[in-house]
Amino acid sequence: MTIKDTPEEWEIRSTETPFVxxxxxxxxxxxxxxxxxxxxxxxxxxxxxxxxxxxxxxxxVLLIKQYRHPVRHKLWEIPAGLLDVPGENxxxxxxxxxxxxxHVKAEDWRVLTDVYTTAGGCDEAxxxxxxxxxxxxxxxxxxxxxxEADMEHARVPVEDLVRAVxxxxxxxxxxxxxxxxxxxxxxxxxxxxxxxxxPWPARPFEA
Numbered sequence: 040m041t042i043k044d045t046p047e048e049w050e051i052r053s054t055e056t057p058f059v060x061x062x063x064x065x066x067x068x069x070x071x072x073x074x075x076x077x078x079x080x081x082x083x084x085x086x087x088x089x090x091x092x093x094x095x096x097x098x099x100v101l102l103i104k105q106y107r108h109p110v111r112h113k114l115w116e117i118p119a120g121l122l123d124v125p126g127e128n129x130x131x132x133x134x135x136x137x138x139x140x141x142h143v144k145a146e147d148w149r150v151l152t153d154v155y156t157t158a159g160g161c162d163e164a165x166x167x168x169x170x171x172x173x174x175x176x177x178x179x180x181x182x183x184x185x186x187e188a189d190m191e192h193a194r195v196p197v198e199d200l201v202r203a204v205x206x207x208x209x210x211x212x213x214x215x216x217x218x219x220x221x222x223x224x225x226x227x228x229x230x231x232x233x234x235x236x237x238p239w240p241a242r243p244f245e246a
Contacts, residue, residue: 049073054067063085082160085164087164088121088122088164088213089166090117090166090168093170100194100218101173105190117211117213120139129168130148145173146171150235153165154167197218201219
């Protein structure tokens, strides 16, 4: 038996968009179930995101701490951001986010994992990259505003982060998935990870 997600789309009788926000919207679909019943499904429509687990030469992960209003917490996270342009190359977006949020660049990039963050209520797809060979970026720092103006930065050993995840001390989806994926990937050797330009069916792009 092959364990692999498969694309499928059930019949949609009608669709509407009752809310359109700055970056996302809410859609309501009338979906035909296998038994013939028609049910309403509300979900957030999201452009997609990228995240970067940046690992330095001392086996530390670059973290930021940022206020997240919906959960009323300041969360430790890895650099991440939206795919602002439809069809945008996710590697380029990840490089941009690492520069803007941490003023760091990386020489070696790999795909760590791809996830749907909340498939029951949102179509957001995230590609998490592993970035190594870190150094400070050239030029001036990116001008931050709003929540990003209050960000804290830290570099934390991988082993400490694994313990924090399992203890329930950190909760950001990309951080949790990224750190545990890194720990698992090391058992098979990091060079077996997919290349940075690997296809991503959830958010197709041009190389």
